[in-house]
Amino acid sequence: MVSSSQIKKSNAASASPLGEQAQTLALAKEVLQLESSEIDALAQRLDHRFSEAVSLILQCKGRVVVTGMGKSGHIGGKIASTLASTGTPAFFMHPAEASHGDLGMITAGDVVIALSNSGESDEVLAIVPPLTRLGASIIAITGNDASSLAKAANIHLSAHVSREACPLGLAPTSSTTVALALGDALALCVLDLRDFTAEDFARSHPGGSLGRRLLVHVSDVMRTDAGVPHVSEQAGLAEALLEMSRKGLGLTAVVNAKHEPVGIFTDGDLRRAFEQNVNVMTAKILDVMHVNPSTIHQDQLAIAAVEIMEQRKINGLLVVDDAGRLVGALNMHDLLLAKVV
Structure with a gap:
Protein backbone atom coordinates (compact mmCIF):
# COMPACT_ATOMS: atom_id res chain seq x y z
CA MET A 1 0.00 0.00 0.00
CA VAL A 2 1.33 3.44 -0.96
CA SER A 3 1.46 5.93 1.91
CA SER A 4 0.28 9.53 1.65
CA SER A 5 3.85 10.75 2.16
CA GLN A 6 5.01 8.65 -0.79
CA ILE A 7 2.25 10.11 -2.95
CA LYS A 8 3.33 13.64 -1.95
CA LYS A 9 6.95 12.86 -2.80
CA SER A 10 5.93 11.44 -6.14
CA ASN A 11 3.79 14.46 -6.94
CA ALA A 12 6.60 16.81 -5.87
CA ALA A 13 9.08 14.99 -8.09
CA SER A 14 6.79 15.19 -11.11
CA ALA A 15 5.70 18.78 -10.54
CA SER A 16 7.22 21.34 -12.86
CA PRO A 17 9.38 24.14 -11.41
CA LEU A 18 7.01 26.70 -12.89
CA GLY A 19 4.05 25.01 -11.20
CA GLU A 20 5.83 25.01 -7.85
CA GLN A 21 6.69 28.69 -8.23
CA ALA A 22 3.09 29.57 -9.01
CA GLN A 23 1.87 27.63 -5.98
CA THR A 24 4.45 29.30 -3.75
CA LEU A 25 3.55 32.79 -4.98
CA ALA A 26 -0.15 32.08 -4.55
CA LEU A 27 0.39 31.04 -0.92
CA ALA A 28 2.62 34.05 -0.24
CA LYS A 29 -0.02 36.42 -1.60
CA GLU A 30 -2.70 34.68 0.46
CA VAL A 31 -0.62 35.11 3.63
CA LEU A 32 -0.02 38.80 2.98
CA GLN A 33 -3.63 39.48 2.04
CA LEU A 34 -4.92 37.67 5.11
CA GLU A 35 -2.59 39.51 7.48
CA SER A 36 -3.47 42.80 5.78
CA SER A 37 -7.19 42.12 6.22
CA GLU A 38 -6.65 41.39 9.91
CA ILE A 39 -4.89 44.75 10.34
CA ASP A 40 -7.79 46.44 8.53
CA ALA A 41 -10.21 44.78 10.95
CA LEU A 42 -8.09 45.97 13.88
CA ALA A 43 -8.23 49.55 12.60
CA GLN A 44 -12.03 49.38 12.34
CA ARG A 45 -12.57 48.23 15.94
CA LEU A 46 -10.21 50.63 17.72
CA ASP A 47 -12.13 52.56 20.36
CA HIS A 48 -11.75 54.76 23.44
CA ARG A 49 -9.62 52.14 25.15
CA PHE A 50 -6.82 52.76 22.67
CA SER A 51 -6.96 56.51 23.38
CA GLU A 52 -6.88 55.77 27.11
CA ALA A 53 -3.82 53.57 26.64
CA VAL A 54 -2.04 56.34 24.73
CA SER A 55 -2.88 58.82 27.51
CA LEU A 56 -1.62 56.40 30.16
CA ILE A 57 1.73 56.00 28.36
CA LEU A 58 1.99 59.74 27.73
CA GLN A 59 1.42 60.54 31.41
CA CYS A 60 3.75 57.81 32.66
CA LYS A 61 6.21 59.22 35.20
CA GLY A 62 8.44 56.16 35.07
CA ARG A 63 9.23 53.79 32.21
CA VAL A 64 7.12 51.65 29.94
CA VAL A 65 7.96 48.00 30.55
CA VAL A 66 6.90 45.50 27.89
CA THR A 67 6.58 41.80 28.66
CA GLY A 68 5.45 38.67 26.89
CA MET A 69 6.31 35.00 26.52
CA GLY A 70 7.44 33.15 23.38
CA LYS A 71 6.43 34.82 20.11
CA SER A 72 4.59 37.50 22.06
CA GLY A 73 7.87 38.23 23.80
CA HIS A 74 9.64 38.77 20.49
CA ILE A 75 6.91 41.20 19.43
CA GLY A 76 7.12 42.87 22.84
CA GLY A 77 10.84 43.42 22.39
CA LYS A 78 10.22 45.22 19.11
CA ILE A 79 7.48 47.37 20.67
CA ALA A 80 9.78 48.35 23.54
CA SER A 81 12.53 49.24 21.08
CA THR A 82 10.16 51.37 18.99
CA LEU A 83 8.90 53.22 22.06
CA ALA A 84 12.44 53.88 23.29
CA SER A 85 13.61 55.22 19.93
CA THR A 86 10.62 57.54 19.62
CA GLY A 87 10.91 59.39 22.90
CA THR A 88 9.32 57.04 25.46
CA PRO A 89 11.75 55.42 27.94
CA ALA A 90 10.98 51.71 27.62
CA PHE A 91 12.55 48.28 27.95
CA PHE A 92 11.56 44.62 27.62
CA MET A 93 11.31 42.37 30.68
CA HIS A 94 11.11 38.60 30.30
CA PRO A 95 8.16 37.39 32.41
CA ALA A 96 9.92 34.23 33.61
CA GLU A 97 12.94 36.25 34.77
CA ALA A 98 10.60 38.76 36.40
CA SER A 99 9.47 36.11 38.89
CA HIS A 100 13.08 35.53 39.85
CA GLY A 101 14.19 39.04 40.71
CA ASP A 102 13.63 41.23 37.66
CA LEU A 103 10.44 42.65 39.17
CA GLY A 104 12.85 44.82 41.13
CA MET A 105 13.17 46.90 37.96
CA ILE A 106 9.52 47.99 38.21
CA THR A 107 8.38 51.06 40.15
CA ALA A 108 4.98 52.49 41.04
CA GLY A 109 5.20 55.04 38.25
CA ASP A 110 5.72 52.49 35.48
CA VAL A 111 3.29 51.29 32.83
CA VAL A 112 3.50 47.61 31.89
CA ILE A 113 2.36 46.45 28.46
CA ALA A 114 1.70 42.71 28.70
CA LEU A 115 1.26 40.65 25.54
CA SER A 116 -0.33 37.21 25.31
CA ASN A 117 -2.44 36.01 22.41
CA SER A 118 -4.41 33.61 24.59
CA GLY A 119 -4.35 35.94 27.58
CA GLU A 120 -3.61 32.88 29.70
CA SER A 121 0.20 32.61 29.61
CA ASP A 122 1.20 31.30 33.03
CA GLU A 123 4.45 33.27 33.20
CA VAL A 124 2.69 36.54 32.44
CA LEU A 125 -0.27 35.93 34.76
CA ALA A 126 2.12 35.04 37.59
CA ILE A 127 3.55 38.57 37.68
CA VAL A 128 0.22 40.43 37.46
CA PRO A 129 -0.53 40.40 41.25
CA PRO A 130 2.93 41.68 42.27
CA LEU A 131 2.77 44.34 39.54
CA THR A 132 -0.58 45.48 40.90
CA ARG A 133 0.79 45.59 44.44
CA LEU A 134 3.72 47.68 43.24
CA GLY A 135 1.28 50.23 41.84
CA ALA A 136 2.22 49.78 38.18
CA SER A 137 -0.49 50.22 35.57
CA ILE A 138 -1.10 47.35 33.15
CA ILE A 139 -2.08 47.54 29.49
CA ALA A 140 -2.91 44.08 28.15
CA ILE A 141 -2.75 43.17 24.48
CA THR A 142 -4.45 39.83 23.91
CA GLY A 143 -6.54 38.01 21.35
CA ASN A 144 -9.17 37.05 23.94
CA ASP A 145 -11.37 39.71 25.56
CA ALA A 146 -12.57 37.21 28.19
CA SER A 147 -9.08 36.05 29.20
CA SER A 148 -7.62 36.30 32.67
CA LEU A 149 -5.02 38.86 31.56
CA ALA A 150 -7.62 41.02 29.81
CA LYS A 151 -9.74 41.10 32.96
CA ALA A 152 -6.81 41.85 35.28
CA ALA A 153 -5.43 44.77 33.25
CA ASN A 154 -6.26 48.44 33.72
CA ILE A 155 -6.79 48.68 29.97
CA HIS A 156 -7.27 45.84 27.51
CA LEU A 157 -6.56 46.23 23.79
CA SER A 158 -7.89 43.48 21.56
CA ALA A 159 -5.51 41.91 19.06
CA HIS A 160 -8.04 39.26 18.08
CA VAL A 161 -7.74 37.68 14.63
CA SER A 162 -10.21 35.50 12.76
CA ARG A 163 -7.49 33.00 11.85
CA GLU A 164 -3.76 32.60 11.58
CA ALA A 165 -2.10 32.88 8.18
CA CYS A 166 -0.29 29.59 8.78
CA PRO A 167 -1.72 26.88 6.43
CA LEU A 168 -1.90 24.59 9.47
CA GLY A 169 -3.61 27.25 11.54
CA LEU A 170 -1.00 26.77 14.26
CA ALA A 171 2.02 29.08 13.95
CA PRO A 172 1.44 32.61 15.35
CA THR A 173 1.37 34.74 12.21
CA SER A 174 -1.68 36.98 11.83
CA SER A 175 -1.87 37.38 15.61
CA THR A 176 1.76 38.51 15.96
CA THR A 177 1.41 40.87 13.00
CA VAL A 178 -1.68 42.49 14.52
CA ALA A 179 -0.02 42.80 17.95
CA LEU A 180 3.04 44.42 16.38
CA ALA A 181 0.89 46.84 14.36
CA LEU A 182 -1.04 47.75 17.50
CA GLY A 183 2.24 48.44 19.32
CA ASP A 184 3.43 50.62 16.43
CA ALA A 185 0.17 52.58 16.56
CA LEU A 186 0.62 53.18 20.30
CA ALA A 187 4.21 54.33 19.90
CA LEU A 188 3.53 56.66 16.99
CA CYS A 189 0.45 58.24 18.58
CA VAL A 190 2.52 58.97 21.69
CA LEU A 191 5.31 60.33 19.46
CA ASP A 192 2.84 62.68 17.78
CA LEU A 193 1.44 63.97 21.06
CA ARG A 194 4.96 64.57 22.40
CA ASP A 195 5.76 66.73 19.34
CA PHE A 196 8.73 64.42 18.81
CA THR A 197 10.83 65.67 15.88
CA ALA A 198 13.22 64.12 13.39
CA GLU A 199 16.06 65.79 15.31
CA ASP A 200 14.86 64.12 18.53
CA PHE A 201 14.83 60.78 16.71
CA ALA A 202 18.35 61.38 15.45
CA ARG A 203 19.64 61.99 18.99
CA SER A 204 18.61 58.45 19.85
CA HIS A 205 20.38 57.13 16.74
CA PRO A 206 23.72 59.00 16.60
CA GLY A 207 25.49 55.99 15.11
CA GLY A 208 23.06 55.49 12.26
CA SER A 209 22.93 57.19 8.88
CA LEU A 210 19.85 59.18 9.91
CA GLY A 211 21.61 60.47 13.01
CA ARG A 212 24.59 61.60 10.99
CA ARG A 213 22.35 63.30 8.44
CA LEU A 214 20.42 65.21 11.10
CA LEU A 215 23.11 65.88 13.69
CA VAL A 216 26.39 66.50 11.81
CA HIS A 217 26.91 70.16 10.92
Whole structure:
Protein backbone atom coordinates (compact mmCIF):
# COMPACT_ATOMS: atom_id res chain seq x y z
CA MET A 1 0.00 0.00 0.00
CA VAL A 2 1.33 3.44 -0.96
CA SER A 3 1.46 5.93 1.91
CA SER A 4 0.28 9.53 1.65
CA SER A 5 3.85 10.75 2.16
CA GLN A 6 5.01 8.65 -0.79
CA ILE A 7 2.25 10.11 -2.95
CA LYS A 8 3.33 13.64 -1.95
CA LYS A 9 6.95 12.86 -2.80
CA SER A 10 5.93 11.44 -6.14
CA ASN A 11 3.79 14.46 -6.94
CA ALA A 12 6.60 16.81 -5.87
CA ALA A 13 9.08 14.99 -8.09
CA SER A 14 6.79 15.19 -11.11
CA ALA A 15 5.70 18.78 -10.54
CA SER A 16 7.22 21.34 -12.86
CA PRO A 17 9.38 24.14 -11.41
CA LEU A 18 7.01 26.70 -12.89
CA GLY A 19 4.05 25.01 -11.20
CA GLU A 20 5.83 25.01 -7.85
CA GLN A 21 6.69 28.69 -8.23
CA ALA A 22 3.09 29.57 -9.01
CA GLN A 23 1.87 27.63 -5.98
CA THR A 24 4.45 29.30 -3.75
CA LEU A 25 3.55 32.79 -4.98
CA ALA A 26 -0.15 32.08 -4.55
CA LEU A 27 0.39 31.04 -0.92
CA ALA A 28 2.62 34.05 -0.24
CA LYS A 29 -0.02 36.42 -1.60
CA GLU A 30 -2.70 34.68 0.46
CA VAL A 31 -0.62 35.11 3.63
CA LEU A 32 -0.02 38.80 2.98
CA GLN A 33 -3.63 39.48 2.04
CA LEU A 34 -4.92 37.67 5.11
CA GLU A 35 -2.59 39.51 7.48
CA SER A 36 -3.47 42.80 5.78
CA SER A 37 -7.19 42.12 6.22
CA GLU A 38 -6.65 41.39 9.91
CA ILE A 39 -4.89 44.75 10.34
CA ASP A 40 -7.79 46.44 8.53
CA ALA A 41 -10.21 44.78 10.95
CA LEU A 42 -8.09 45.97 13.88
CA ALA A 43 -8.23 49.55 12.60
CA GLN A 44 -12.03 49.38 12.34
CA ARG A 45 -12.57 48.23 15.94
CA LEU A 46 -10.21 50.63 17.72
CA ASP A 47 -12.13 52.56 20.36
CA HIS A 48 -11.75 54.76 23.44
CA ARG A 49 -9.62 52.14 25.15
CA PHE A 50 -6.82 52.76 22.67
CA SER A 51 -6.96 56.51 23.38
CA GLU A 52 -6.88 55.77 27.11
CA ALA A 53 -3.82 53.57 26.64
CA VAL A 54 -2.04 56.34 24.73
CA SER A 55 -2.88 58.82 27.51
CA LEU A 56 -1.62 56.40 30.16
CA ILE A 57 1.73 56.00 28.36
CA LEU A 58 1.99 59.74 27.73
CA GLN A 59 1.42 60.54 31.41
CA CYS A 60 3.75 57.81 32.66
CA LYS A 61 6.21 59.22 35.20
CA GLY A 62 8.44 56.16 35.07
CA ARG A 63 9.23 53.79 32.21
CA VAL A 64 7.12 51.65 29.94
CA VAL A 65 7.96 48.00 30.55
CA VAL A 66 6.90 45.50 27.89
CA THR A 67 6.58 41.80 28.66
CA GLY A 68 5.45 38.67 26.89
CA MET A 69 6.31 35.00 26.52
CA GLY A 70 7.44 33.15 23.38
CA LYS A 71 6.43 34.82 20.11
CA SER A 72 4.59 37.50 22.06
CA GLY A 73 7.87 38.23 23.80
CA HIS A 74 9.64 38.77 20.49
CA ILE A 75 6.91 41.20 19.43
CA GLY A 76 7.12 42.87 22.84
CA GLY A 77 10.84 43.42 22.39
CA LYS A 78 10.22 45.22 19.11
CA ILE A 79 7.48 47.37 20.67
CA ALA A 80 9.78 48.35 23.54
CA SER A 81 12.53 49.24 21.08
CA THR A 82 10.16 51.37 18.99
CA LEU A 83 8.90 53.22 22.06
CA ALA A 84 12.44 53.88 23.29
CA SER A 85 13.61 55.22 19.93
CA THR A 86 10.62 57.54 19.62
CA GLY A 87 10.91 59.39 22.90
CA THR A 88 9.32 57.04 25.46
CA PRO A 89 11.75 55.42 27.94
CA ALA A 90 10.98 51.71 27.62
CA PHE A 91 12.55 48.28 27.95
CA PHE A 92 11.56 44.62 27.62
CA MET A 93 11.31 42.37 30.68
CA HIS A 94 11.11 38.60 30.30
CA PRO A 95 8.16 37.39 32.41
CA ALA A 96 9.92 34.23 33.61
CA GLU A 97 12.94 36.25 34.77
CA ALA A 98 10.60 38.76 36.40
CA SER A 99 9.47 36.11 38.89
CA HIS A 100 13.08 35.53 39.85
CA GLY A 101 14.19 39.04 40.71
CA ASP A 102 13.63 41.23 37.66
CA LEU A 103 10.44 42.65 39.17
CA GLY A 104 12.85 44.82 41.13
CA MET A 105 13.17 46.90 37.96
CA ILE A 106 9.52 47.99 38.21
CA THR A 107 8.38 51.06 40.15
CA ALA A 108 4.98 52.49 41.04
CA GLY A 109 5.20 55.04 38.25
CA ASP A 110 5.72 52.49 35.48
CA VAL A 111 3.29 51.29 32.83
CA VAL A 112 3.50 47.61 31.89
CA ILE A 113 2.36 46.45 28.46
CA ALA A 114 1.70 42.71 28.70
CA LEU A 115 1.26 40.65 25.54
CA SER A 116 -0.33 37.21 25.31
CA ASN A 117 -2.44 36.01 22.41
CA SER A 118 -4.41 33.61 24.59
CA GLY A 119 -4.35 35.94 27.58
CA GLU A 120 -3.61 32.88 29.70
CA SER A 121 0.20 32.61 29.61
CA ASP A 122 1.20 31.30 33.03
CA GLU A 123 4.45 33.27 33.20
CA VAL A 124 2.69 36.54 32.44
CA LEU A 125 -0.27 35.93 34.76
CA ALA A 126 2.12 35.04 37.59
CA ILE A 127 3.55 38.57 37.68
CA VAL A 128 0.22 40.43 37.46
CA PRO A 129 -0.53 40.40 41.25
CA PRO A 130 2.93 41.68 42.27
CA LEU A 131 2.77 44.34 39.54
CA THR A 132 -0.58 45.48 40.90
CA ARG A 133 0.79 45.59 44.44
CA LEU A 134 3.72 47.68 43.24
CA GLY A 135 1.28 50.23 41.84
CA ALA A 136 2.22 49.78 38.18
CA SER A 137 -0.49 50.22 35.57
CA ILE A 138 -1.10 47.35 33.15
CA ILE A 139 -2.08 47.54 29.49
CA ALA A 140 -2.91 44.08 28.15
CA ILE A 141 -2.75 43.17 24.48
CA THR A 142 -4.45 39.83 23.91
CA GLY A 143 -6.54 38.01 21.35
CA ASN A 144 -9.17 37.05 23.94
CA ASP A 145 -11.37 39.71 25.56
CA ALA A 146 -12.57 37.21 28.19
CA SER A 147 -9.08 36.05 29.20
CA SER A 148 -7.62 36.30 32.67
CA LEU A 149 -5.02 38.86 31.56
CA ALA A 150 -7.62 41.02 29.81
CA LYS A 151 -9.74 41.10 32.96
CA ALA A 152 -6.81 41.85 35.28
CA ALA A 153 -5.43 44.77 33.25
CA ASN A 154 -6.26 48.44 33.72
CA ILE A 155 -6.79 48.68 29.97
CA HIS A 156 -7.27 45.84 27.51
CA LEU A 157 -6.56 46.23 23.79
CA SER A 158 -7.89 43.48 21.56
CA ALA A 159 -5.51 41.91 19.06
CA HIS A 160 -8.04 39.26 18.08
CA VAL A 161 -7.74 37.68 14.63
CA SER A 162 -10.21 35.50 12.76
CA ARG A 163 -7.49 33.00 11.85
CA GLU A 164 -3.76 32.60 11.58
CA ALA A 165 -2.10 32.88 8.18
CA CYS A 166 -0.29 29.59 8.78
CA PRO A 167 -1.72 26.88 6.43
CA LEU A 168 -1.90 24.59 9.47
CA GLY A 169 -3.61 27.25 11.54
CA LEU A 170 -1.00 26.77 14.26
CA ALA A 171 2.02 29.08 13.95
CA PRO A 172 1.44 32.61 15.35
CA THR A 173 1.37 34.74 12.21
CA SER A 174 -1.68 36.98 11.83
CA SER A 175 -1.87 37.38 15.61
CA THR A 176 1.76 38.51 15.96
CA THR A 177 1.41 40.87 13.00
CA VAL A 178 -1.68 42.49 14.52
CA ALA A 179 -0.02 42.80 17.95
CA LEU A 180 3.04 44.42 16.38
CA ALA A 181 0.89 46.84 14.36
CA LEU A 182 -1.04 47.75 17.50
CA GLY A 183 2.24 48.44 19.32
CA ASP A 184 3.43 50.62 16.43
CA ALA A 185 0.17 52.58 16.56
CA LEU A 186 0.62 53.18 20.30
CA ALA A 187 4.21 54.33 19.90
CA LEU A 188 3.53 56.66 16.99
CA CYS A 189 0.45 58.24 18.58
CA VAL A 190 2.52 58.97 21.69
CA LEU A 191 5.31 60.33 19.46
CA ASP A 192 2.84 62.68 17.78
CA LEU A 193 1.44 63.97 21.06
CA ARG A 194 4.96 64.57 22.40
CA ASP A 195 5.76 66.73 19.34
CA PHE A 196 8.73 64.42 18.81
CA THR A 197 10.83 65.67 15.88
CA ALA A 198 13.22 64.12 13.39
CA GLU A 199 16.06 65.79 15.31
CA ASP A 200 14.86 64.12 18.53
CA PHE A 201 14.83 60.78 16.71
CA ALA A 202 18.35 61.38 15.45
CA ARG A 203 19.64 61.99 18.99
CA SER A 204 18.61 58.45 19.85
CA HIS A 205 20.38 57.13 16.74
CA PRO A 206 23.72 59.00 16.60
CA GLY A 207 25.49 55.99 15.11
CA GLY A 208 23.06 55.49 12.26
CA SER A 209 22.93 57.19 8.88
CA LEU A 210 19.85 59.18 9.91
CA GLY A 211 21.61 60.47 13.01
CA ARG A 212 24.59 61.60 10.99
CA ARG A 213 22.35 63.30 8.44
CA LEU A 214 20.42 65.21 11.10
CA LEU A 215 23.11 65.88 13.69
CA VAL A 216 26.39 66.50 11.81
CA HIS A 217 26.91 70.16 10.92
CA VAL A 218 29.26 71.71 8.40
CA SER A 219 31.41 73.02 11.25
CA ASP A 220 31.95 69.41 12.41
CA VAL A 221 33.57 68.28 9.14
CA MET A 222 35.06 71.37 7.47
CA ARG A 223 38.77 72.22 7.23
CA THR A 224 39.59 75.20 9.43
CA ASP A 225 42.32 77.72 10.20
CA ALA A 226 45.59 76.89 8.40
CA GLY A 227 43.89 74.00 6.61
CA VAL A 228 41.70 76.35 4.54
CA PRO A 229 43.28 77.13 1.14
CA HIS A 230 42.95 80.80 0.21
CA VAL A 231 44.77 83.57 -1.62
CA SER A 232 44.12 87.28 -2.05
CA GLU A 233 42.61 88.92 -5.12
CA GLN A 234 46.04 90.26 -6.02
CA ALA A 235 47.66 86.80 -6.12
CA GLY A 236 49.07 85.28 -9.26
CA LEU A 237 48.01 81.90 -10.61
CA ALA A 238 51.36 80.40 -9.58
CA GLU A 239 50.76 81.38 -5.94
CA ALA A 240 47.26 79.89 -6.07
CA LEU A 241 48.66 76.61 -7.40
CA LEU A 242 51.16 76.43 -4.55
CA GLU A 243 48.36 77.04 -2.04
CA MET A 244 46.26 74.29 -3.58
CA SER A 245 49.21 71.91 -3.48
CA ARG A 246 49.98 72.68 0.18
CA LYS A 247 46.38 72.26 1.40
CA GLY A 248 45.45 69.25 -0.75
CA LEU A 249 41.78 70.12 -1.11
CA GLY A 250 41.69 70.45 -4.87
CA LEU A 251 40.71 74.11 -4.69
CA THR A 252 41.58 77.49 -3.27
CA ALA A 253 39.35 80.34 -2.25
CA VAL A 254 40.06 83.87 -3.46
CA VAL A 255 39.27 86.45 -0.79
CA ASN A 256 39.08 90.23 -0.62
CA ALA A 257 40.46 92.52 2.10
CA LYS A 258 37.54 91.63 4.39
CA HIS A 259 38.34 87.93 4.00
CA GLU A 260 35.13 87.40 2.05
CA PRO A 261 35.29 84.81 -0.75
CA VAL A 262 34.95 86.52 -4.11
CA GLY A 263 36.10 83.60 -6.22
CA ILE A 264 37.27 80.00 -6.31
CA PHE A 265 39.87 78.15 -8.37
CA THR A 266 39.76 74.35 -8.66
CA ASP A 267 41.61 71.48 -10.29
CA GLY A 268 39.07 71.62 -13.10
CA ASP A 269 39.79 75.29 -13.68
CA LEU A 270 43.48 74.46 -13.89
CA ARG A 271 42.89 71.88 -16.63
CA ARG A 272 40.82 74.38 -18.58
CA ALA A 273 43.56 76.99 -18.17
CA PHE A 274 46.11 74.57 -19.67
CA GLU A 275 43.76 73.85 -22.57
CA GLN A 276 43.61 77.60 -23.23
CA ASN A 277 47.43 77.91 -23.08
CA VAL A 278 47.29 80.26 -20.09
CA ASN A 279 50.78 81.23 -18.88
CA VAL A 280 50.93 79.92 -15.33
CA MET A 281 53.83 82.20 -14.38
CA THR A 282 52.27 85.46 -15.51
CA ALA A 283 48.50 84.95 -15.20
CA LYS A 284 46.59 86.56 -12.33
CA ILE A 285 44.10 84.55 -10.29
CA LEU A 286 41.41 87.12 -11.14
CA ASP A 287 41.76 86.13 -14.80
CA VAL A 288 41.04 82.43 -14.30
CA MET A 289 38.94 82.07 -11.14
CA HIS A 290 35.20 81.48 -10.93
CA VAL A 291 33.41 84.50 -9.42
CA ASN A 292 30.46 84.21 -6.99
CA PRO A 293 31.58 80.86 -5.60
CA SER A 294 29.15 78.46 -3.96
CA THR A 295 29.22 78.83 -0.17
CA ILE A 296 27.50 77.32 2.84
CA HIS A 297 27.10 78.59 6.40
CA GLN A 298 29.10 76.82 9.08
CA ASP A 299 25.95 76.12 11.16
CA GLN A 300 24.07 74.34 8.38
CA LEU A 301 23.71 70.56 8.36
CA ALA A 302 26.42 68.71 6.48
CA ILE A 303 23.77 66.97 4.41
CA ALA A 304 22.89 70.38 2.96
CA ALA A 305 26.45 70.59 1.63
CA VAL A 306 25.95 67.24 -0.10
CA GLU A 307 22.75 68.49 -1.73
CA ILE A 308 24.45 71.68 -2.97
CA MET A 309 27.36 69.75 -4.44
CA GLU A 310 25.09 67.26 -6.18
CA GLN A 311 22.78 69.94 -7.58
CA ARG A 312 25.64 72.13 -8.87
CA LYS A 313 27.88 69.20 -9.85
CA ILE A 314 30.84 70.46 -7.83
CA ASN A 315 33.23 68.68 -5.47
CA GLY A 316 34.06 71.43 -2.97
CA LEU A 317 32.42 74.20 -0.98
CA LEU A 318 33.62 77.30 0.85
CA VAL A 319 32.23 77.86 4.34
CA VAL A 320 31.30 81.29 5.68
CA ASP A 321 30.18 82.81 8.99
CA ASP A 322 27.34 85.24 9.70
CA ALA A 323 29.40 88.14 8.33
CA GLY A 324 30.15 86.28 5.09
CA ARG A 325 33.82 85.76 5.95
CA LEU A 326 35.65 82.62 4.90
CA VAL A 327 36.00 80.29 7.91
CA GLY A 328 36.35 76.87 6.32
CA ALA A 329 36.24 74.64 3.29
CA LEU A 330 35.28 71.06 2.56
CA ASN A 331 34.99 68.60 -0.29
CA MET A 332 33.01 65.46 -0.95
CA HIS A 333 35.78 63.30 0.49
CA ASP A 334 35.38 65.04 3.87
CA LEU A 335 31.67 64.22 3.82
CA LEU A 336 32.38 60.60 2.89
CA LEU A 337 34.81 60.27 5.78
CA ALA A 338 32.15 61.66 8.14
CA LYS A 339 29.71 59.07 6.69
CA VAL A 340 27.20 61.77 5.86
CA VAL A 341 27.01 60.43 2.31
